[in-house]
Amino acid sequence: MNTSTRLRGVFSPVTTPFAADLGPDAPRLVRHCRWLLSQDVGLAVFGTNSEANSMSVGEKKALLDALIEAGVPGHRMMPGTGACALTDSVELTRHAVRHGAGGVLMLPPFYYKGVSDDGLFASYAEVIERVADPRLRIYLYHIPQVSNVPISLALIARLLKAYPGVIAGIKDSSGDWENTKAMLERFQPEGFDVFAGSESFLLANMRGGGVGCITATGNVNPGAISRLYGTWQEPDADAQQKALDAVRGIFQRFPMIPALKAALAHYSGDAGYAAVRPPLVALSPQQHTELLAALQAHGFSMPGWDGGR
Amino acid sequence: MNTSTRLRGVFSPVTTPFAADLGPDAPRLVRHCRWLLSQDVGLAVFGTNSEANSMSVGEKKALLDALIEAGVPGHRMMPGTGACALTDSVELTRHAVRHGAGGVLMLPPFYYKGVSDDGLFASYAEVIERVADPRLRIYLYHIPQVSNVPISLALIARLLKAYPGVIAGIKDSSGDWENTKAMLERFQPEGFDVFAGSESFLLANMRGGGVGCITATGNVNPGAISRLYGTWQEPDADAQQKALDAVRGIFQRFPMIPALKAALAHYSGDAGYAAVRPPLVALSPQQHTELLAALQAHGFSMPGWDGGR
Numbered sequence: 001m002n003t004s005t006r007l008r009g010v011f012s013p014v015t016t017p018f019a020a021d022l023g024p025d026a027p028r029l030v031r032h033c034r035w036l037l038s039q040d041v042g043l044a045v046f047g048t049n050s051e052a053n054s055m056s057v058g059e060k061k062a063l064l065d066a067l068i069e070a071g072v073p074g075h076r077m078m079p080g081t082g083a084c085a086l087t088d089s090v091e092l093t094r095h096a097v098r099h100g101a102g103g104v105l106m107l108p109p110f111y112y113k114g115v116s117d118d119g120l121f122a123s124y125a126e127v128i129e130r131v132a133d134p135r136l137r138i139y140l141y142h143i144p145q146v147s148n149v150p151i152s153l154a155l156i157a158r159l160l161k162a163y164p165g166v167i168a169g170i171k172d173s174s175g176d177w178e179n180t181k182a183m184l185e186r187f188q189p190e191g192f193d194v195f196a197g198s199e200s201f202l203l204a205n206m207r208g209g210g211v212g213c214i215t216a217t218g219n220v221n222p223g224a225i226s227r228l229y230g231t232w233q234e235p236d237a238d239a240q241q242k243a244l245d246a247v248r249g250i251f252q253r254f255p256m257i258p259a260l261k262a263a264l265a266h267y268s269g270d271a272g273y274a275a276v277r278p279p280l281v282a283l284s285p286q287q288h289t290e291l292l293a294a295l296q297a298h299g300f301s302m303p304g305w306d307g308g309r
Numbered sequence: 310m311n312t313s314t315r316l317r318g319v320f321s322p323v324t325t326p327f328a329a330d331l332g333p334d335a336p337r338l339v340r341h342c343r344w345l346l347s348q349d350v351g352l353a354v355f356g357t358n359s360e361a362n363s364m365s366v367g368e369k370k371a372l373l374d375a376l377i378e379a380g381v382p383g384h385r386m387m388p389g390t391g392a393c394a395l396t397d398s399v400e401l402t403r404h405a406v407r408h409g410a411g412g413v414l415m416l417p418p419f420y421y422k423g424v425s426d427d428g429l430f431a432s433y434a435e436v437i438e439r440v441a442d443p444r445l446r447i448y449l450y451h452i453p454q455v456s457n458v459p460i461s462l463a464l465i466a467r468l469l470k471a472y473p474g475v476i477a478g479i480k481d482s483s484g485d486w487e488n489t490k491a492m493l494e495r496f497q498p499e500g501f502d503v504f505a506g507s508e509s510f511l512l513a514n515m516r517g518g519g520v521g522c523i524t525a526t527g528n529v530n531p532g533a534i535s536r537l538y539g540t541w542q543e544p545d546a547d548a549q550q551k552a553l554d555a556v557r558g559i560f561q562r563f564p565m566i567p568a569l570k571a572a573l574a575h576y577s578g579d580a581g582y583a584a585v586r587p588p589l590v591a592l593s594p595q596q597h598t599e600l601l602a603a604l605q606a607h608g609f610s611m612p613g614w615d616g617g618r
Contacts, residue, residue: 022395055396056396059396085363111363112363112588112589120587278432279428279432281431
């Protein structure tokens with residue numbers, strides 16, 4: 001298996017801007033993606049923090065078309081394509097592969113709870129067989145606190161055996177380092193690439209043999225996070241990790257998605273980046289004031305981010 | 310408000326037959342629906358037990374078209390139309406209303422957890438404003454053990470105030486009788502119709518002023534359940550309830566959806582009713598044998614069900 005073209009490094013579930021009518025705002029998304037790429041951060045568009053599950057498959061396909069048309073390179077993308085409905089997962093995955101996506105990040109079907117590994121295996125297998133494209137690279141998405149459908153080590157072993165090369169890795173968003181460690185020890189040596197679910201575990205993941213992280217705060221603090229990825233063997237790595245944790249800690253005091261969007265809007269001077277789609281709600285005026293005050297007190301900035309204008 | 314045309318009685322989340330290629334099997338669904346109607350059971354197509362969330366919006370729209378074309382009356386239907394994505398909920402709800410559905414059963418968006426009542430209110434409000442059809446009747450769907458997004462009493466009060474007439478009632482699948490009772494006492498007098506989430510609470514719900522139930526086992530035991538609905542004030546009502554509970558108890562020993570489908574296949578002699586779509590899996594051979602033995606020992610039958618052949 002050729003791993004030289006595998007996705008590695010820092011990715012961000014790019015927040016999705018919405019227009020006044022709550023429709024996806026492709027031009028603003030393109031500008032945000034360009035800035036992230038300029039900071040060496042890859043594009044995990046349609047992740048949890050992208051409000052991806054609040055958009056239809058058609059809306060996501062159109063956004064992907066717009067990104068590609070704008071010249072955003074497919075091989076720097078890892079679109080989220082897992083849905084409740086088998087046919088939705090197939091349609092969006094196929095579209096991503098045709099656009100040259102470097103990989104796809106695939107949630108298990110997440111409506112039915114307590115489903116068996118047999119059923120989850122069948123779900124992934126059906127998508128793989130139907131997409132039937134040798135370019136397909138699937139990163140499993142383990143985020144049990146949101147999906148309520150965990151991806152077990154036994155399921156990974158089974159998928160890897162049945163679809164080596166296609167099953168390319170995982171994003172472990174469980175926040176459970178013991179789980180990430182078990183994946184690193186058991187599967188990373190087989191070429192199954194482990195991404196930490198946030199930069200909180202970036203240094204530990206790299207030291208354990210992992211390949212990077214996919215993180216919400218990559219939307220707003222991309223340069224510093226990608227610097228740690230590039231220099232994790234340097235003497236100041238622990239200090240860098242501590243600095244990243246401090247910034248993340250500020251955002252974590254607020255609902256994450258609206259807080260990220262509020263920062264993107266404030267630091268660009270373009271309020272159009274702030275809108276969220278129901279069921280999420282924007283920060284309250286008080287939360288907004290508190291967030292910006294905390295960021296200012298910390299000396300936070302977003303170098304080079306002007307909203308793309 | 311004219312309540313004379315309101316949906317009442319026993320409804321079933323009709324199981325969705327799938328063909329060998331796992332595509333929805335409209336002819337078998339039509340035949341199943343005709344039998345349910347012959348037993349005075351209404352059609353809550355696209356419910357949890359319909360594997361609705363394993364199908365795309367396009368697949369569900371096509372099934373609805375097929376049902377209407379086959380002469381299944383829209384006013385006896387309460388299609389499930391709630392999805393994670395706002396735009397999906399709008400599209401399917403609009404389609405159901407145009408087909409004359411008596412109401413729609415609407416899950417809240419269920420991917421994001423811990424969302425506020427403000428966000429859920431905005432979700433329902435957006436769907437209502439976008440569908441913008443005076444015929445729209447929404448039944449809220451409270452099934453916290455699956456959706457993990459509960460519908461609070463405070464949210465109901467707020468929706469009822471903003472959209473009287475449109476917010477028509479609820480299916481309470483929590484299994485928490487105290488919750489159903491609170492809804493009956495607080496909202497049923499305002500014309501907000503409370504359906505129990507299964508026949509286990511049918512008699513209690515009728516005695517509390519409710520309007521019926523929406524139940525998985527209505528797929529296989531429709532006649533007996535609708536008889537209790539029609540005769541709940543008769544002396545033998547408690548005995549009837551006990552008999553219904555015994556049949557339901559058998560199915561509850563197994564994964565519900567595959568068990569319902571196994572019974573539909575067996576009693577019709579048409580194995581085509583048994584297929585499930587991933588992430589669900591069919592009963593194991595042993596479970597299958599045990600289910601049928603238990604049903605036979607109980608003297609269970611499905612009068613008039615021959616798969617529609």
